[in-house]
Amino acid sequence: MGLDFSVVPSYFGVLLMGAGWTIAITICAGILSFFGGIVFAVIALYAHWALRLPVRGFAFLFMGTPLLLQLFLIYFGLIQIGIDLPAFVAGVIGLGLHFAVYNSELIQASILAVDKGQYEGARTLGLSRGQTLRRIVIPQAVRAVIPPMGNNMIALLKDSALVSVIGVMELTLAAQQAISRTYRPFEFYLAAAFCYYIVNLALEAGLRHLERRIAASR
Amino acid sequence: MTDQAFVTIKNAAKSFGTFEVLKDINLTVQRGQIVAIIGPSGSGKSTLLRAINELDPLSSGEVWLEDVQINKKLPYRQYEAHVNQVRQDIGMVFQHFNLFPHLTVRGNITLAPRMLKGLSEAEANKLAEEQLAKVGLSEKIDEYPSRLSGGQKQRVAIARALAMKPKVMLFDEATSALDPELVEEVNQVMKQLAEEHMTMIIVTHEMDFAASVCDRVLFMDQGVVVEEGPPSVIFQNPENERTRNFLRKHLSR
Numbered sequence: 001m002g003l004d005f006s007v008v009p010s011y012f013g014v015l016l017m018g019a020g021w022t023i024a025i026t027i028c029a030g031i032l033s034f035f036g037g038i039v040f041a042v043i044a045l046y047a048h049w050a051l052r053l054p055v056r057g058f059a060f061l062f063m064g065t066p067l068l069l070q071l072f073l074i075y076f077g078l079i080q081i082g083i084d085l086p087a088f089v090a091g092v093i094g095l096g097l098h099f100a101v102y103n104s105e106l107i108q109a110s111i112l113a114v115d116k117g118q119y120e121g122a123r124t125l126g127l128s129r130g131q132t133l134r135r136i137v138i139p140q141a142v143r144a145v146i147p148p149m150g151n152n153m154i155a156l157l158k159d160s161a162l163v164s165v166i167g168v169m170e171l172t173l174a175a176q177q178a179i180s181r182t183y184r185p186f187e188f189y190l191a192a193a194f195c196y197y198i199v200n201l202a203l204e205a206g207l208r209h210l211e212r213r214i215a216a217s218r
Numbered sequence: 219m220t221d222q223a224f225v226t227i228k229n230a231a232k233s234f235g236t237f238e239v240l241k242d243i244n245l246t247v248q249r250g251q252i253v254a255i256i257g258p259s260g261s262g263k264s265t266l267l268r269a270i271n272e273l274d275p276l277s278s279g280e281v282w283l284e285d286v287q288i289n290k291k292l293p294y295r296q297y298e299a300h301v302n303q304v305r306q307d308i309g310m311v312f313q314h315f316n317l318f319p320h321l322t323v324r325g326n327i328t329l330a331p332r333m334l335k336g337l338s339e340a341e342a343n344k345l346a347e348e349q350l351a352k353v354g355l356s357e358k359i360d361e362y363p364s365r366l367s368g369g370q371k372q373r374v375a376i377a378r379a380l381a382m383k384p385k386v387m388l389f390d391e392a393t394s395a396l397d398p399e400l401v402e403e404v405n406q407v408m409k410q411l412a413e414e415h416m417t418m419i420i421v422t423h424e425m426d427f428a429a430s431v432c433d434r435v436l437f438m439d440q441g442v443v444v445e446e447g448p449p450s451v452i453f454q455n456p457e458n459e460r461t462r463n464f465l466r467k468h469l470s471r
Contacts, residue, residue: 125306
């Protein structure tokens with residue numbers, strides 16, 4: 001049985017839907033990981049130990065265990081204690097928190113790298129510590145961290161394939177469905193890979209555009 | 219207006235560990251007076267200046283602005299609130315400008331007035347335009363600091379401080395980081411402030427500027443004020459040997 005890509009176009013709609021869900025889950029989890037990363041970073045650097053230690057424990061947990069397992073825990077595990085999340089939501093939370101922990105590491109380093117003169121400039125005007133952090137330090141730290149955080153976002157997009165295991169009809173699962181009907185794994189996995197690649201190119205172009213836009217304000 | 223103690227420093231002392239940076243310094247600055255602090259590096263002049271707005275709090279002694287003690291001993295929260303309040307009245311200009319790179323010139327100037335004085339966007343914009351016109355940079359209002367020269371950055375930093383309508387301005391070697399050809403434009407702005415009778419305390423290495431603009435000059439060395447007086451006396455006829463030695467090195471250019 002040779003390769004036959006002629007079956008792919010008839011499942012184009014299915015793959016497109018799958019790609020749509022992949023993009024949706026990447027955007028939602030990306031946003032969660034971005035803001036979550038800032039919150040975790042601020043807690044890690046400034047919060048009282050009663051908040052800092054549990055959050056650090058949680059971070060270790062998320063960094064030290066497989067994402068796949070985390071998704072199982074959130075989707076299948078939480079039901080047992082009465083939290084029944086839709087698969088999409090569970091996927092967003094799992095991916096989002098997982099990458100929030102990685103983003104937090106970047107943002108912490110970046111916050112610490114903000115020049116001491118920036119604090120002095122702001123405090124001298126009369127801004128409080130909190131105001132200085134919110135308006136001066138974090139915006140600068142986030143700008144500095146956008147290139148490496150972009151790499152995390154690309155990793156997030158690729159890892160979003162894992163949510164197929166909890167039944168989110170994203171690109172990988174869509175390809176599997178097409179395969180189960182046509183018995184053409186090579187063609188459809190390749191088509192799915194191609195779709196990921198295209199979405200990734202778009203994401204990278206977006207990130208480059210963002211970097212250029214903020215270049216003057218760094 | 220005259221003879222009114224405006225900034226008062228009483229028995230100021232500060233040490234880092236066993237090293238005494240400031241030893242029992244007393245200084246009274248009247249409203250509208252312009253005081254230069256000169257001296258070799260490590261003499262404590264920047265530390266003294268930074269003690270005035272609590273950037274480097276004193277170990278002992280008092281700092282007053284009019285009838286408000288700046289370095290009051292208070293519980294942490296009250297102290298923070300108090301310091302944030304009094305700093306609004308004390309403008310400071312730094313050697314390295316410390317402009318906020320993520321904000322435009324307009325954003326740099328309007329941030330604090332909007333956040334702390336509750337100005338509307340329109341009011342704050344008007345204020346930014348006024349202050350920029352004063353330092354001659356109206357056309358740069360929408361630029362980011364990275365697009366400005368050092369002299370322009372420092373003029374924006376001055377405009378940013380002035381936008382808070384401070385009662386006193388502190389200059390911490392405001393021209394030391396600038397290329398020689400850019401020093402004059404910043405000095406011009408400071409001269410103009412002097413003509414408007416802004417109270418200023420200026421830490422500087424530029425003796426010519428201190429001589430031409432200031433009412434009083436303090437010479438500091440090893441944490442003490444060695445000698446002070448009008449520039450005519452300090453620069454032409456200093457009494458102290460240390461002052462003479464210092465000036466010999468700095469005036470023979």
